[in-house]
Amino acid sequence: MKRILTGDRPTGPLHLGHYVGSLQNRIKLQNEDYEMFNIIADFQVLTDRMETDEVEENIRELVLDYLSVGLDPKKTNIFIQSKVPQLSELFVYISMLVTVSRAQQNPTIKEEVQATAGGKMSLGMLNMPVSQAADILAFNADLIPVGEDQLPHIEQTRDVVKTFNNTFGEVFKMPKALISKSPRLMGLDAENKMSKSRNNAVFLSDSKDEVIKKIKKAVTDSKKDIVYDKDKRLALANLLMMYHLFSGKDIKDIEKKYEGLGYKEFKEGLSDVINKFLDPIREKRKEFEKDEKYISQILKEGTEKASEEAEKTLKEVRKAMKYDYKKLGF
Numbered sequence: 001m002k003r004i005l006t007g008d009r010p011t012g013p014l015h016l017g018h019y020v021g022s023l024q025n026r027i028k029l030q031n032e033d034y035e036m037f038n039i040i041a042d043f044q045v046l047t048d049r050m051e052t053d054e055v056e057e058n059i060r061e062l063v064l065d066y067l068s069v070g071l072d073p074k075k076t077n078i079f080i081q082s083k084v085p086q087l088s089e090l091f092v093y094i095s096m097l098v099t100v101s102r103a104q105q106n107p108t109i110k111e112e113v114q115a116t117a118g119g120k121m122s123l124g125m126l127n128m129p130v131s132q133a134a135d136i137l138a139f140n141a142d143l144i145p146v147g148e149d150q151l152p153h154i155e156q157t158r159d160v161v162k163t164f165n166n167t168f169g170e171v172f173k174m175p176k177a178l179i180s181k182s183p184r185l186m187g188l189d190a191e192n193k194m195s196k197s198r199n200n201a202v203f204l205s206d207s208k209d210e211v212i213k214k215i216k217k218a219v220t221d222s223k224k225d226i227v228y229d230k231d232k233r234l235a236l237a238n239l240l241m242m243y244h245l246f247s248g249k250d251i252k253d254i255e256k257k258y259e260g261l262g263y264k265e266f267k268e269g270l271s272d273v274i275n276k277f278l279d280p281i282r283e284k285r286k287e288f289e290k291d292e293k294y295i296s297q298i299l300k301e302g303t304e305k306a307s308e309e310a311e312k313t314l315k316e317v318r319k320a321m322k323y324d325y326k327k328l329g330f
Contacts, residue, residue, distance in 0.1 A: 005141035007039030010058035015201035017185040017194030036076040068285040079306035086310035091134035133157035138310040168320040188218040190235030226258040
């Protein structure tokens with residue numbers, strides 16, 4: 001059975017972009033012949049912020065989002081990164097195999113630093129792809145579902161595998177990126193991808209009124225007709241794509257429906273479509289919110305399983321590196 005590692009940082013609620021780009025694919029994969037590990041990467045919160053008061057609550061909210069959209073803890077191991085100490089140990093080992101110049105070449109890190117950290121790069125931010133490599137390799141994952149912007153991280157992981165295996169012997173599989181075929185949603189500002197940090201997202205936990213308010217303020221353009229043109233009318237094209245994705249209707253049919261009408265009617269229709277999509281998610285969330293013990297149980301069981309599997313890998317790593325110290329009684 002092939003193994004998949006995926007996950008999120010607990011920096012806030014998940015949004016429609018997460019669902020389209022990742023969550024719906026995770027739900028599909030967990031029902032196929034894969035062993036799924038879903039990491040809640042709480043260490044990575046610290047790469048671009050020091051405000052930690054809400055991390056624990058954000059972890060809880062993440063689990064609620066997962067359960068509400070259909071991730072099944074019987075099929076997907078959901079675990080907390082910082083509670084699996086083997087990940088930190090492996091990170092120390094493999095960080096010795098990555099040069100500073102190699103770490104600085106990662107274009108995704110440069111973009112993220114500008115977007116979220118005001119251009120200031122911490123050592124932790126620079127090392128984040130190496131930490132992610134440790135997360136991947138601790139489970140010897142075969143496939144890593146990512147967007148195209150995350151491909152440099154996977155390449156860095158593959159470089160680590162080559163260096164480690166050539167230096168210490170064959171321990172790690174060569175992981176492959178599993179690229180999502182889903183379209184990438186832009187944010188409601190029509191300038192950036194939908195993001196928690198850019199205040200341009202519709203969250204899976206938003207109320208009906210919040211959805212209506214956000215869509216009403218979504219950027220469009222100065223024209224009046226509702227026509228899909230990704231090159232010349234990107235903002236409207238993004239909203240039409242949302243309508244298509246969450247209603248299942250062809251874009252041509254949506255254009256026809258709003259022929260002769262304006263943005264007011266279109267945005268009202270889009271709000272209705274999104275709210276209908278979110279209604280069953282909201283209902284499931286209400287049920288799961290009532291059972292705090294169940295949420296804790298999912299995390300404890302998932303983290304225990306992750307620790308067991310990571311320890312198996314670490315035994316092989318220590319042995320290969322001669323860091324098992326058996327003669328000394330370890």
